[in-house]
Amino acid sequence: xxxxxxxxxxxxxxxxxxxxxxxxxxxxxxxxxxxxxxxxxxxxxxxxxxxxxxxxxxxxxxxxxxxxxxxxxxxxxxxxxxxxxxxxxxxxxxxxxxxxxxxxxxx
Amino acid sequence: xxxxxxxxxxxxxxxxxxxxxxxxxxxxxxxxxxxxxxxxxxxxxxxxxxxxxxxxxxxxxxxxxxxxxxxxxxxxxxxxxxxxxxxxxxxxxxxxxxxxxxxxxxxxxxxxxxxxxxxxxxxxxxxxxx
Numbered sequence: 001x002x003x004x005x006x007x008x009x010x011x012x013x014x015x016x017x018x019x020x021x022x023x024x025x026x027x028x029x030x031x032x033x034x035x036x037x038x039x040x041x042x043x044x045x046x047x048x049x050x051x052x053x054x055x056x057x058x059x060x061x062x063x064x065x066x067x068x069x070x071x072x073x074x075x076x077x078x079x080x081x082x083x084x085x086x087x088x089x090x091x092x093x094x095x096x097x098x099x100x101x102x103x104x105x106x107x
Numbered sequence: 108x109x110x111x112x113x114x115x116x117x118x119x120x121x122x123x124x125x126x127x128x129x130x131x132x133x134x135x136x137x138x139x140x141x142x143x144x145x146x147x148x149x150x151x152x153x154x155x156x157x158x159x160x161x162x163x164x165x166x167x168x169x170x171x172x173x174x175x176x177x178x179x180x181x182x183x184x185x186x187x188x189x190x191x192x193x194x195x196x197x198x199x200x201x202x203x204x205x206x207x208x209x210x211x212x213x214x215x216x217x218x219x220x221x222x223x224x225x226x227x228x229x230x231x232x233x234x235x236x237x
Contacts (some may be wrong), residue, residue: 071121075221079111082228089232 037094044090048083055080112162113224119163120217126166127154127210131203138200141179141193143186148176151198172197 058073067073109115130152140149150171157167175197182191 069122069125071118071125071218071221075114075118075121078221078225079114082111082225082232085232086228089236093235 041087041090041094044083044087048080048087051076051080051083113227114221116163117217117220117224119159119165120220121214123154123156123164123166124210124214124217127156128207128214130154130169131207131210134198134203135200135207137196138198138203141181141184141186141195142176144178144188144192144194146194147174148194149196149198150174151196151203 055073055076058067058076061067062070062073134151137149137151142148150173153170153172155167155170156164159165176194177197178192179195180191181187181193184193186193
């Protein structure tokens with residue numbers, strides 16, 4: 001069945017998807033490909049914690065006079081700051097997506 | 108390649124130039140260090156840099172100048188030998204000062220790279236932001 005006029009607007013007629021030969025159609029939405037978003041977020045948070053730990057350690061060294069190179073600390077601090085901003089940006093975007101779905105009228 | 112490689116590479120450059128500045132500071136501090144003729148002269152340090160495997164730069168080693176130095180006539184010096192000679196380091200102060208400027212400019216250039224990298228990361232974070 002083809003409905004050219006509305007297909008052009010992005011409408012896809014409700015027909016059974018044509019699967020490539022050799023694959024079985026899976027019912028429901030349990031089909032997951034690639035890394036899960038939650039896992040990626042947890043990984044990001046772990047990384048954030050690691051860089052912030054490093055930055056904190058160097059900050060203590062700077063305070064106690066044990067810091068060998070000034071740029072070691074400033075660069076670690078920059079890395080921690082940018083990583084924090086990135087993690088927060090990803091989290092905010094995820095919340096936006098969630099709220100958008102919650103607002104979706106059903107029925 | 109990691110997300111912060113620009114910073115890591117710039118950091119390696121900052122480190123190498125910092126070491127260069129340290130050697131120059133030591134050389135310039137010892138420009139008037141003389142020794143008696145039966146001892147080695149102060150050996151000026153010369154930094155050798157090379158490309159680092161994972162990107163960036165690293166210090167390959169530090170070469171030193173000839174321990175024979177230069178024989179300078181200074182009879183009033185308490186270290187002077189019977190003929191009135193002392194051993195001065197084999198080093199040129201004007202060359203050291205020139206290298207000091209080069210090391211400083213190199214350090215500043217690497218610092219500028221970190222600044223630009225930060226701005227670039229900032230632009231990436233702005234993508235899609237309302």
